[in-house]
Amino acid sequence: MQSELLDFKGRLHPLTLLFGILKGLRGIPLIPLVFFGGRWTWVLPILFMFTVISILSAFIRYFSFSYHIQGNELITQQGIIERKQRIIPLERVQEISIEQSVFQRLFDVVEAKIETGGGQGAEATLSVLSRSEADRLRRAVFDRVEAIKARGVDPELVQPPIPRERMVIHRLGINDLVIAGLTTNHLVSAMVLAGALWNFADDILPDTIYQRAADIIYSLTRQLAAQGAMQAIIIAAVGVFSILVIGLLFSILGSILLFYGFTFSRRGEDLHRAYGLFTQRASSLPRHRIQVLKIEEKMMRRLFGLATLRADTSGRTRENEDDNEGRDVLIPIVKRAAIDQLLPVIFPDYISDRAEWKRVSKLAIRRGMVKGGIFCLLVASALFTYQREFIALWPLLFLPIIYLVNLIRYRNLGYAMGDLYFRTRHGWLGRSTQIVPINKIQAVEVSQTPFDRRLGLATMSVDTAGQAFTGGGPHVTNLPIAEAQTIAATLAQRAGTTNYKW
Amino acid sequence: MIEEAREEQITNGQSFSAGGEFRSLDPRVVKLWLVTDLIGYGFLLSIMLISLLVWMLVQPLLSLWLIAGWVVLAGICLWFSFWRPSRAYRAWSYRIDKQVLETRSGIVFHRTRLLPLSRLQHVDLERGPLERMYGLSSLVLHTAGTHSANLRIPGLDAHEAVLLRDRLVEIGGEDAV
Numbered sequence: 273m274q275s276e277l278l279d280f281k282g283r284l285h286p287l288t289l290l291f292g293i294l295k296g297l298r299g300i301p302l303i304p305l306v307f308f309g310g311r312w313t314w315v316l317p318i319l320f321m322f323t324v325i326s327i328l329s330a331f332i333r334y335f336s337f338s339y340h341i342q343g344n345e346l347i348t349q350q351g352i353i354e355r356k357q358r359i360i361p362l363e364r365v366q367e368i369s370i371e372q373s374v375f376q377r378l379f380d381v382v383e384a385k386i387e388t389g390g391g392q393g394a395e396a397t398l399s400v401l402s403r404s405e406a407d408r409l410r411r412a413v414f415d416r417v418e419a420i421k422a423r424g425v426d427p428e429l430v431q432p433p434i435p436r437e438r439m440v441i442h443r444l445g446i447n448d449l450v451i452a453g454l455t456t457n458h459l460v461s462a463m464v465l466a467g468a469l470w471n472f473a474d475d476i477l478p479d480t481i482y483q484r485a486a487d488i489i490y491s492l493t494r495q496l497a498a499q500g501a502m503q504a505i506i507i508a509a510v511g512v513f514s515i516l517v518i519g520l521l522f523s524i525l526g527s528i529l530l531f532y533g534f535t536f537s538r539r540g541e542d543l544h545r546a547y548g549l550f551t552q553r554a555s556s557l558p559r560h561r562i563q564v565l566k567i568e569e570k571m572m573r574r575l576f577g578l579a580t581l582r583a584d585t586s587g588r589t590r591e592n593e594d595d596n597e598g599r600d601v602l603i604p605i606v607k608r609a610a611i612d613q614l615l616p617v618i619f620p621d622y623i624s625d626r627a628e629w630k631r632v633s634k635l636a637i638r639r640g641m642v643k644g645g646i647f648c649l650l651v652a653s654a655l656f657t658y659q660r661e662f663i664a665l666w667p668l669l670f671l672p673i674i675y676l677v678n679l680i681r682y683r684n685l686g687y688a689m690g691d692l693y694f695r696t697r698h699g700w701l702g703r704s705t706q707i708v709p710i711n712k713i714q715a716v717e718v719s720q721t722p723f724d725r726r727l728g729l730a731t732m733s734v735d736t737a738g739q740a741f742t743g744g745g746p747h748v749t750n751l752p753i754a755e756a757q758t759i760a761a762t763l764a765q766r767a768g769t770t771n772y773k774w
Numbered sequence: 775m776i777e778e779a780r781e782e783q784i785t786n787g788q789s790f791s792a793g794g795e796f797r798s799l800d801p802r803v804v805k806l807w808l809v810t811d812l813i814g815y816g817f818l819l820s821i822m823l824i825s826l827l828v829w830m831l832v833q834p835l836l837s838l839w840l841i842a843g844w845v846v847l848a849g850i851c852l853w854f855s856f857w858r859p860s861r862a863y864r865a866w867s868y869r870i871d872k873q874v875l876e877t878r879s880g881i882v883f884h885r886t887r888l889l890p891l892s893r894l895q896h897v898d899l900e901r902g903p904l905e906r907m908y909g910l911s912s913l914v915l916h917t918a919g920t921h922s923a924n925l926r927i928p929g930l931d932a933h934e935a936v937l938l939r940d941r942l943v944e945i946g947g948e949d950a951v
Binding site for chain 1: 883917
């Protein structure tokens with residue numbers, strides 16, 4: 273068995289040449305054309321040069337690229353003049369995710385992205401491999417990783433056999449995806465897209481069609497406007513409504529395109545997600561790589577008792593919170609009640625950890641009110657000085673609403689300190705819960721703004737690997753300073769007595 | 775060079791007990807920060823002055839006000855360079871308590887950072903040219919975290935920094951669970 277594991281080599285699939293050439297061809301014509309307009313004689317030799325260069329580099333990249341597994345490392349090599357060698361320790365490989373665009377599917381080739389704990393995204397991208405080769409690579413890497421781990425383990429301990437089949441935990445059908453599309457917070461951006469598309473129609477559609485459509489709409493509007501302001505309002509409402517509908521349709525379409533056939537399954541320690549319509553994605557995630565689990569109940573979804581499950585893992589960077597390719601999403605949409613059953617699957621020792629939610633200081637409500645109140649006051653006084661009428665003070669009517677918002681926010685704010693897991697929660701319309709295994713905590717911080725200091729409060733935050741967006745990690749605001757220091761110290765000590773496993 | 779000094783220090787027995795009391799930075803850091811701030815602000819102010827002078831040659835409008843404004847700004851920077859370092863020094867403290875390194879800092883925004891030493895990935899010892907002049911150095915502690923990935927303790931006496939580093943690595947390496 274050992275000898276089997278020793279020798280593993282591979283090259284990219286020959287079709288890499290084709291894709292590389294196509295990529296090169298695609299990139300060229302635009303820039304020179306933009307610059308030189310119709311002066312073809314200038315452009316042609318430059319075009320030719322660019323094409324030759326990109327084809328040549330595609331050739332070089334394909335022929336010089338190789339990878340092999342040696343000892344405990346995966347080594348990729350590239351380049352002829354400048355040999356670039358990348359050494360990836362196998363135990364640092366978090367995940368090898370497989371992606372396949374529509375075009376690649378025609379030829380049954382895939383892209384394999386190797387991600388490690390560095391958090392810089394893909395450490396190495398193998399584009400393209402045949403699907404069987406990708407699976408072979410995946411198996412080779414993860415079998416070796418298991419072998420490495422097994423060597424470090426007390427042979428007295430009996431390892432449970434790793435099951436060969438996947439246990440499907442959750443599947444999403446078209447209905448779920450439609451609901452996901454209908455309830456997304458992206459609605460605004462979907463509507464913006466719809467609006468932008470209307471502008472584009474101007475450029476894309478032949479002038480005559482656009483003109484005729486515009487004429488019809490204008491004449492209709494004029495007719496109805498002539499019949500009074502009411503009709504005009506109705507038309508405007510219809511216009512807004514149709515943009516809304518188009519936006520919703522886009523959203524549903526996007527949801528289906530992205531998460532089609534979503535399957536969340538488990539095989540031993542491995543959580544597996546497969547989804548996508550045009551670009552199919554499949555990725556594995558060992559359970560213990562999850563640093564923070566987030567249960568997101570955004571406004572619309574919360575209304576229907578739905579939520580999104582996301583995970584921060586140590587091999588992942590996210591540029592922004594709405595990572596559109598869904599890479600950090602464990603399950604895009606799921607019933608909130610069902611999550612309690614799912615948690616033990618993701619965190620095997622979670623069931624024993626039923627700590628209670630603790631609230632923060634009530635002063636939080638006062639602070640929110642003060643902030644909101646000052647804002648309203650400013651707006652009201654600005655309007656008042658401008659308009660000189662009492663009616664201009666209408667922003668003050670928002671004060672009771674501000675109180676309500678802050679009350680709700682206060683009730684949703686809290687933390688729960690268990691033996692093995694630390695939870696935080698916040699939000700008002702939407703609600704977000706974060707669960708951190710204490711052994712994943714890297715550092716803890718207690719900070720006080722000058723306002724915090726005056727009120728004797730503090731913010732406590734927990735740092736883990738793998739968060740890259742500016743949302744911040746698990747944190748609790750408005751804690752009494754003594755309590756914050758105590759919790760922080762407890763968490764730090766508990767974290768310190770556990771070993772951090774990549 | 776630092777390593778030789780370290781061997782001398784072992785006999786002095788400057789150890790950090792694990793049931794920690796808070797320690798301060800080295801007092802020389804106040805002067806270091808003063809000098810650094812002066813140099814930094816001086817640089818910015820001179821660039822500003824040069825551009826102001828050029829502006830005045832071209833457009834003599836408001837010259838007096840501009841110069842007056844610059845003088846005021848320079849005065850504020852000067853005062854700040856003297857005020858901040860001692861306040862920052864007083865705000866800084868650190869200790870090792872039960873295998874956790876705790877640092878407190880911040881004049882306006884108070885910040886307590888706790889680093890479980892078993893999470894310590896590695897420690898950098900940094901000495902800029904000015905720090906070297908004052909016999910100081912900074913320790914930068916690295917974890918696998920994202921926001922607190924680098925924890926910096928400035929203004930440590932160079933010998934003590936080496937001792938502290940060794941102590942931190944030692945505690946961090948002690949086998950936990």
